[in-house]
Amino acid sequence: MVSLVAEDVGVTLGGRDVVHGVSARLEGGTLVGVLGPNGAGKSTLIRALVGLLPARGRVLLEGEPVAAMPRAQVARTIAYLPQGQTLHWPLGVERLVALGRLPHLGPFSRIGEADRAAVARAMDRAEVTHLADRTATELSGGERARVLLARALAVEAPVLVADEPLASLDPEHQLHGMELLRGEAAAGRLVIAVLHDLGLAARFCDRLLVMDGGRLVADGPPGAVLTPALLAQVYRVEAAFEGGAVIPLRRLG
Numbered sequence: 562m563v564s565l566v567a568e569d570v571g572v573t574l575g576g577r578d579v580v581h582g583v584s585a586r587l588e589g590g591t592l593v594g595v596l597g598p599n600g601a602g603k604s605t606l607i608r609a610l611v612g613l614l615p616a617r618g619r620v621l622l623e624g625e626p627v628a629a630m631p632r633a634q635v636a637r638t639i640a641y642l643p644q645g646q647t648l649h650w651p652l653g654v655e656r657l658v659a660l661g662r663l664p665h666l667g668p669f670s671r672i673g674e675a676d677r678a679a680v681a682r683a684m685d686r687a688e689v690t691h692l693a694d695r696t697a698t699e700l701s702g703g704e705r706a707r708v709l710l711a712r713a714l715a716v717e718a719p720v721l722v723a724d725e726p727l728a729s730l731d732p733e734h735q736l737h738g739m740e741l742l743r744g745e746a747a748a749g750r751l752v753i754a755v756l757h758d759l760g761l762a763a764r765f766c767d768r769l770l771v772m773d774g775g776r777l778v779a780d781g782p783p784g785a786v787l788t789p790a791l792l793a794q795v796y797r798v799e800a801a802f803e804g805g806a807v808i809p810l811r812r813l814g
C-alpha cells in the first residue's frame with residue numbers, strides 16, 4: 562500500500578508560519594478528511610504534502626523525500642485537485658480531462674488507447690460523460706468541479722489529494738462525490754480531502770485530521786475526533802449530533 566508521511570512539517574508564507582510541526586503517517590486504503598476553520602492551514606499543509614511548497618521537516622512518499630523526487634514521478638503518484646480552480650482556456654471537456662494523463666506521457670508521445678480508456682473511466686465515475694463535447698469554460702460551477710475531479714481521477718494515481726472537492730456541488734453530487742472518494746480508498750488508494758461539511762466527513766471518512774491555527778490539533782476516527790468540545794474549541798460552534806450527522810446549531814461568541 563502507498564504511504565505518505567509528514568514528519569514535523571512546517572511552512573512559512575510571506576514571513577508568517579502558517580503550518581507548524583505537523584506529523585502524520587497516511588496509508589493507502591484510507592479516506593482522510595482534513596478539517597478546520599478558514600485560514601487554519603489546510604490548503605497549505607496539503608500543498609506541502611504534494612511537494613508544491615517548500616516545507617521544513619520531511620514529507621516522504623513511498624519512503625522517499627517528495628522534495629527530491631522528479632516532478633513527473635510525483636505527478637504520476639499523487640493526483641492533486643487544487644481548491645476552486647479557474648479555467649482560462651476554452652478547452653473541450655474531454656480534452657481537459659485527458660490532461661490528467663500528461664504525467665504518463667513521454668515528451669513526444671501522444672495519448673493512446675490506454676489513456677483514452679482511463680479518461681472514459683474517470684468521466685464515467687465523475688458522472689460527466691454527458692458533458693464530453695461541451696466547452697469547459699461554459700460549464701456551471703458544479704459541472705466544472707466534477708470535470709476537474711474527473712481530470713484528477715484520470716491520473717489513476719495511488720494517491721488522490723483533493724482540496725474542497727465538494728465546493729459548489731448540490732446535495733446529490735456531494736453524496737456522489739463522497740461515495741466516489743470512498744470507492745477510491747476501497748480500491749487501495751490513499752485519498753486526502755479537505756472538507757467543510759462535518760456531517761459528510763463524519764459519515765464517509767476513515768480518519769480526520771483537524772487543523773487549527775496552523776497546527777494539527779486532532780487526528781483519529783470521526784467518532785473520536787468530532788466531539789462537542791473539539792467543535793467548540795476549533796470552530797467556535799455548538800453542534801447537535803444526531804444519527805451520525807453533525808449539525809452546527811449556534812455560534813459560541
Ligand SMILES: Nc1ncnc2c1ncn2[C@@H]1O[C@H](COP(=O)(O)OP(=O)(O)OP(=O)(O)O)[C@@H](O)[C@H]1O
Pocket residue numbers: 574575576577579597598599600601602603604605606
Ligand atoms: N502566500 C501567502 N502569504 C502569506 N500568507 C498566506 C499565503 N497563503 C496563505 N496564507 C495564509 O496562511 C493561512 C493558511 O491559509 P490556507 O489557505 O492554508 O488556509 P485553509 O485552512 O485552507 O483555509 P480555507 O478554509 O479558508 O480555504 C491563512 O492565514 C492565509 O491567510
